[in-house]
Amino acid sequence: MREINDEDENLYILTLRMTPHQFGQLLEKVKPFIQKKNTCWRNCIGPAERLQVTLRYLATGSTYFNYKGDHSIILMAIADAYNRFIYVDVGVNGRVGDGGVWLHSDLKYAIEGKRVHIPLPRTLSQSDRVSSFTFIADDAFSLTDYMIKRYSHTNLTPAQYNFNYMLSTNRRVVESAVGILNRQIVFKSFSPQCAGHQLKQLKSFWHA
Structure with missing residues (x-):
């Protein structure tokens, strides 16, 4: 999504139904609830990626x-x-x-x-x-x-x-x-x- 944002903001909006600024605001609100910790067994999926997948569902x-x-x-x-x-x-x-x-x-x-x-x-x-x-x-x-x-x-x-x-x-x-x-x-x-x-x-x- 970072590449899409850098190259085509309209495509970003079409994909997630919101602007990068709106996404950042929403991420700050939900980040404490969706952020996971890395362990010795695996690296967790980041909160931004988790939110992007969920918003893609909605879109x-x-x-x-x-x-x-x-x-x-x-x-x-x-x-x-x-x-x-x-x-x-x-x-x-x-x-x-x-x-x-x-x-x-x-x-x-x-x-x-x-x-x-x-x-x-x-x-x-x-x-x-x-x-x-x-x-x-x-x-x-x-x-x-x-x-x-x-x-x-x-x-x-x-x-x-x-x-x-x-x-x-x-x-x-x-x-x-x-x-x-x-x-x-x-x-x-x-x-x-x-x-x-x-x-x-x-x-x-x-x-x-």
Whole structure:
């Protein structure tokens, strides 16, 4: 936002629905309520950035209103077996489904354009079967030669049921990685009632 303010104040006003001076005044009022302290485990998000994200919610209307009835920004991530994020796409508005985020992601284009190195197929452990390296996804994603998901139909065979069970077990890795992230950053939904109560809601939104 600092770069936008320096280059185009009109764009700044369009983004946050207020001038830089008005933003500074509001920040001074809410800063004691939203400021966090750095720890040995992480550096906190600054009060200016927290306020900017919240105001962006207010400025976008229904664009970020998701099917659960909240305002949200989608975070799509890929984690490895050690709970480490190896790819993150964040910022798409909450009205877009997970499949839509992936459909237009730079990683999808890079994979299909052969610009991402994916290891060659290898023999599975304790087996002579050769298998390709793939991403494990949920039902929102399309089945491809580099992405697998569970069987979604009913009346599964024992083999299909066992496949779903093993796949779900491995999908817990990314859920665990997100859980670790949630313990460091508190995510809360924000649903403003009216502009007149904006300051009160901002205090409530960031109080933790």
